[in-house]
Amino acid sequence: NAGVTQTPKFQVLKTGQSMTLQCAQDMNHNSMYWYRQDPGMGLRLIYYSASEGTTDKGEVPNGYNVSRLNKREFSLRLESAAPSQTSVYFCASAGFQPQHFGDGTRLSIL
């Protein structure tokens, strides 16, 4: 049972570069979420998708864009990476409750 799969697991970027974080779930969940985790700040919601074809901003959306490609896939894009975006990024999915998380992407921006 794969659950929620995130790629890549690690990435190092230079300031100004762009990249897309991929997330796919095989649990037929309607809702998907992107979080960032920074020391001492818990998990902060970046964007979410309540269902296929819809996306909405979370608590910290600036500098990010998302695409809900289909029911399974929800990607997060950094158009012009900044050092402040160095973080661990988690994707999650949910039917009703609870949320199921992927293994995370550890992203460093130099």
Add this chain to the structure above:
Amino acid sequence: GQQVMQIPQYQHVQEGEDFTTYCNSSTTLSNIQWYKQRPGGHPVFLIQLVKSGEVKKQKRLTFQFGEAKKNSSLHITATQTTDVGTYFCAGPSSNAGGTSYGKLTFGQGTILTVHP
């Protein structure tokens, strides 16, 4: 907006000692969830509490939901090294229209270290 606060931020215990983390919400919650994240891992759901005053147990873990549904606690009896990790509480967060779409507001987490 809604805030969920957790204390303490860190807790160091000797193996066998008890541990408690507390969670407080700025708003009344329809439910509260608890997650555990092992070092280097991802958050994993532990439990959901729904009723006012509810108490649930999972082996050595006891979860409580306050009478006013604004606070919660997780108590671990006789900690073991396998309990190491970060414990998060989370409550539903709603849009202006009152719909949560399953969104959660997480507390900052309590990092538990257990010394053998």
